Amino acid sequence: MSVITITPVSTFRTDDPYPFCPGCGHGPILDRLNEAMIKLNLDPAKVVIVSDIGCSGLSDQYFITSAFHGLHGRSTTYATGIKLANPDLEVVVIMGDGGTGIGGTHLVSAARRNVGITVIVMNNLNFGMTGGQHSTTTPEGGITSTTPLGNLEHPLDICATVGVNGAAYVYRGSSFDSDLADRFAAAMAKPGFAVLDIWDLCTAYYVRSNKFTRAGMEDSMRSWGMEPGLLYDRDSVEYSTGYRLAHAALVGTPVMSAHPIPVGYAHSLDRPMSLVVAGSAGGKVRSASRLVALGGIRSGLWAAQRDDYPVTVKSGHSVSELWIAPGEMPLTAVTRPDVLAIISSDGYGKAGPYFAAMNSADLILTIPEHSHLETKARVVVIDPKSAPKRIPKTSMGLVYLSAALAIRNPYPLDALREAAGAGSFAEVNIEAVETGIDLAG
């Protein structure tokens, strides 16, 4: 048996001094983070500090932990990926009020997910690195280089925002708080999403342009309606833990794989045949086309279907172009169909180029409303009302395609019956197939 001795790390800091301005609060905040990590007795190789852009983004270089220094405002997203892929890691995000603004949606979403990362916002109320411009947390009336007459925007309440949206631990304080290291440690020990909004002084810009000092910081918070202290502390399931629990029963089950469709019939095609159904979205046009393709495959044919429809789901047109062919064929458009089925007015609106290109060898099956077509093709009008039972709209495609197959016979109708009976809605589909065959006479 071997004994492994773990020596607690005495500091998580490198030897390099911080690069921050004299009087800046960032250094003290990072010192408190260092103390928190010592207190928690963390292994620096198991800690990832994630940072982004601005003065706060310089922070990670001064720690001996692992680091991910990314793009402005996106640190929460990297941290989420890091944590989800390896939940054993302690992931700490350091961002500024700039990153909070540009990446606000990520902060809210991380709170909603309750992903187990800790976010420390170094909130100095302006952009310190790029010239003291106003940020989303600049107080109303605050003077900055981009609000020379006073800020007209209401400041973002970071804590309230993440708090009402599910964060597990939410704290507001300042770089001067004597118990800040304990707050950081408590936040990191919390399994869920923790946000600490830590106000500090930007001595280069904000302090210089506004009457804003350490003494007034807490009073200022209160005057803007932003209470300091521990604001939310709730025990809810952390996301990566919840994800793994929810999916545990799926692990090891078979991934979707290729299953050959049984072939029990012989086709009679010696060249590719194209069938186009022009109908309405929501009318199961694509499903009908698919069943005809599956019947073809059951007869040893190749098949491909290209579907066209608008962005709406159950309104507008739905057109399906189907090839069935004796040999493998590349994906191409149907320009002159062998068979065209017009089953609704939406479909008729899209069918013009097809029937205009068709000639006397080709077949059009259409509803009575659209029987007068400028085409050379043979037009067969099928009145759905002549069926013994009312044909549901969602069966029209399969009824007309079945009729077309009964007239043209590219493959045995039993293959189509089998395809219709093999999947979902078998009863309805088989009835549609039989109706179509009957209507074809």
Add this chain to the structure above:
Amino acid sequence: MTTNTEVPRREYVDGTTAIVRGAIDAGCTFFAGYPITPASGILMAMMREIPKVGGIAIQGEDEIASIGMCLGAAMSGAKAMTATSGPGISLYSESIGLAIMGEVPLVIVDVQRLGPATGGATTVAQGDVQFVRWGTAGGYPVIVLAPSSVPESYSLTVKAFELAERFRCPVFVLTDKELAMTLSAVDVDEYPAVDGVERAEKHEGLPYSWDPVDAVDPMRRYGEGDAFRFTGSTHDEGAYITKNATKVGALNEHLIAKIEVHRDEIEMVDADFAPDAGTIVVSYGVTAGAARAAVARLRTQGVAVSNLVVQSLWPIPETALNDAFEGIERIVVPELNMGLYRREIERIAADREVIGVNRIDGGLITIDEIMEAIR
């Protein structure tokens, strides 16, 4: 090709299914994406399938979050993929640069739709062929593969994972609405056997090395071995930010050389040459369907014409193209844009005649249109 004596073994699937299977067979364990037509099918299938192999799929709050999560997960050791369409690639732009700079293996599927802007969500186009190559600041190389069928959607997705690991860079699978959503009969034996893609890893030391300049160092992963850094800023081998000109130059030359020097490992074309052909059709993606059909039809009419389908769009497969153009006088380039890849072909074609067949109305280029251009 199935003969009459064999019972065909065919399934009826779309390119989306093939991409998802390819990713999982390659060893993808992390997927993040945001719903967008016509790429949503990949997101939905990944949400359903990847937990089965112990992986994680998540719907991000937007595209920026999705690709960001992928980058983080990749640095924790996952093989990651995301999928979107043109509008989403716009939002990926900055993070594509981060993947290049941080040398993160990442597979990005672009299911193209008609642009610009919202364009035609359910409408096919090939307008992103230059965009994916130049879609982030700096002009540094990425790899772009373009399938032209369901089996290729599978095999090139696997290949994308291989290349992403080999070169530690983002690799695009450039497909489109029709290839992703068209159902096709596929011979199930046509899919290549895949063993999964290995990541070259090391568990200690500096995260980067560029000596020699084209060498790709094994990757670190968070939580294994000692601590290490990652940055999107110009950095040294330790991922510390630097403005030292020698180090800056070495890093940036490495990001180019690791791909440019090894173009021969990336070049992929499907060449179908006819002896004595004076004309060749060069196509890629969905347009290759009509190109193959047009060439086959003309040959039955006794016309000698060659066909080349480019599978590795970027870097440009110059060796394969130069070989293909030997003895050729006319080059026909059909594409669903106004000639975005043709300009690359023209550069290589020197003084040969290059003819574009182009469409941006949402329809596919027809067999007849290509035949007309060949004649």
